[in-house]
Amino acid sequence: MLDHLITHDDTLRMVPTDRDELTAAVSSLHEELRALPEGTDPARTRLLTRWIGIGQMSLGHHDEARSFLRRALDLAASTGNTRAVVATGLNLGDAHRYAGDVQAADALYRSALTTARSRHPELLDYALQHTGKHLMERGELTDAQALLQEALRLRIAKGDTGLIESTQAALDRVELLIGQAAAPAADGGIPPGWSGRWTTWFQSHTTARTPDRWAADFPALRNAAAGLAAHQRVHPRHLRHLRDQSFPAQLIAAMAEEAEKTVAADGYLHNGKWNAAPGDAASSFAGQVDLAAVVSRSTGLAVEQPHTAVYIAYREEGQFLDFHLDEAGFGEANLILCLKHERPTGSSTASSTVFINADGYLACDLAVGDCVVFDGVFTPHGRTPLSAGESVTLVSFGFRARDQASRTAKPLPSVPR
Numbered sequence: 001m002l003d004h005l006i007t008h009d010d011t012l013r014m015v016p017t018d019r020d021e022l023t024a025a026v027s028s029l030h031e032e033l034r035a036l037p038e039g040t041d042p043a044r045t046r047l048l049t050r051w052i053g054i055g056q057m058s059l060g061h062h063d064e065a066r067s068f069l070r071r072a073l074d075l076a077a078s079t080g081n082t083r084a085v086v087a088t089g090l091n092l093g094d095a096h097r098y099a100g101d102v103q104a105a106d107a108l109y110r111s112a113l114t115t116a117r118s119r120h121p122e123l124l125d126y127a128l129q130h131t132g133k134h135l136m137e138r139g140e141l142t143d144a145q146a147l148l149q150e151a152l153r154l155r156i157a158k159g160d161t162g163l164i165e166s167t168q169a170a171l172d173r174v175e176l177l178i179g180q181a182a183a184p185a186a187d188g189g190i191p192p193g194w195s196g197r198w199t200t201w202f203q204s205h206t207t208a209r210t211p212d213r214w215a216a217d218f219p220a221l222r223n224a225a226a227g228l229a230a231h232q233r234v235h236p237r238h239l240r241h242l243r244d245q246s247f248p249a250q251l252i253a254a255m256a257e258e259a260e261k262t263v264a265a266d267g268y269l270h271n272g273k274w275n276a277a278p279g280d281a282a283s284s285f286a287g288q289v290d291l292a293a294v295v296s297r298s299t300g301l302a303v304e305q306p307h308t309a310v311y312i313a314y315r316e317e318g319q320f321l322d323f324h325l326d327e328a329g330f331g332e333a334n335l336i337l338c339l340k341h342e343r344p345t346g347s348s349t350a351s352s353t354v355f356i357n358a359d360g361y362l363a364c365d366l367a368v369g370d371c372v373v374f375d376g377v378f379t380p381h382g383r384t385p386l387s388a389g390e391s392v393t394l395v396s397f398g399f400r401a402r403d404q405a406s407r408t409a410k411p412l413p414s415v416p417r
Helices: 019-035 040-060 064-077 082-096 102-119 122-137 141-160 161-182 192-203 210-228 249-266 279-290 292-299
Strands: 006-008 014-016 237-239 268-270 273-275 308-314 321-324 333-342 354-355 360-364 370-375 381-383 393-401
Touching: 006 040, 014 019, 014 040, 014 268, 019 040, 019 279, 040 064, 040 082, 040 141, 082 102, 082 122, 082 370, 102 122, 102 192, 122 141, 122 161, 122 192, 141 161, 192 210, 192 321, 210 333, 210 354, 210 360, 237 292, 249 273, 249 279, 249 393, 268 308, 279 308, 292 370, 292 393
Parallel strands: none
Antiparallel strands: 006 014, 237 370, 268 273, 273 308, 308 393, 321 381, 333 370, 333 393, 354 360, 354 381
C-alpha cells in the first residue's frame, strides 16, 4: 500500500523515498479510515490502521506510529487473525525499537517469532529478519547473525529476489560489525559498537522526549552517567556570546542560508533529524573565526581545526533526538552552534539541546550564535521535542585533540546489564 514510498537507510531502518509524497499518502489513508461507514469489515479498518502506523514510523512520528500499530494489533487479536497478529506485532516492535523503547520491542519480537515458528511458518523469515535486526542494534551480534542466516535460507527457498537481497544486506552489516568488533580497537582504544551499546542502554532507561520524567529517571542512571563523565576530555560548556568568542553575524547567516538549501536539496533523515553535508560557508566560518582556538580557550584542551561537520535541522512539531553517544571518530570535542531557531511568539516552551551528566540533566536553549562544547563520545546528549511552529537549524563540528595522549581512553566502563 505504501511500499513504493518507503526505503531503508544505511542503518537498515525504514525512511521515505520522498517525504512529501509519503506524508500525503498517509493523510489520504487517514481520510479513508475516517470515512469508513459503520459496519465495515474490521479487516479493512485493520489494514488501513496498520499502514498508517507504518507510514508514520517511516516519517519518524514514533508516538503516532505506536498508537496506530497497537490499534491494528488489537483488531487482529480480537478477530482471531493470528497471521495478522504476527505481521503487525513485528511492525509494532519496529516502532518501539525506532523510538528507543528496547524492552517493549524485545517482547513483541519474541512473541511474533514464537507464534511464527509454531503456527505460521510462512511468516518465519519475516520474524527472523526483524528480530535479527533488533539484536544487531543491541550489539548481540552472534545471535543476530544466527537468526539472519536462518532467514536467508528460508528466503532462498522461497525464491523471492527482493527478500533475499534485504536479508543479505542485514547479514552483510552484522558480519561487518562482528569483524570490526574482532579487530584491534582504534580511536583511542574505543572498540566498534561500544557507543551503540551504551546508546541502547540509555534509551531503554530514559528519553529526551519527556523532560518532566528526568528527576525520577536520574537516580537510576547516576552511577552509569558518573562512570562515563570520568572519561570526558571536555565537559559541557555553554558559550552564550562571550565577548572574546562571539561570531560574526554575517558568517552565521551565510551558514544558515547554506544549511537551508542543502537540507532541502540533499538532506537525509538520521535518528529522526535532518542531516546535510556543509559546504563553503561552513568551511569559511571555521577558518575565519579559528574555531580550534575557541574550543581550546573554553575547555583547556588543545585541539586541531575541525576535521568533520554536519548541518542538523528539526522542522516538525514533536521532532526530537533521543539520548545517544557519538562514535569515537567524531573526536574528543564537539561544538554545536545554533544557526536559526524560530519559535512562536509568546511560547513558554522551546526545544533544547540536552545532556546527561554525573549530577543530572543539563538543558541548553541555544539562540542564534550560541554554542555548546562537549565530549560527545562520553556525554549522552539529545534534543527535546519541538513545539508547534518551532524550527531549529544547527551545525556540529568535530575536533581532534592535538596531544595523542588525550585521544586515548582509560579502561572503558562496561554497559550495565
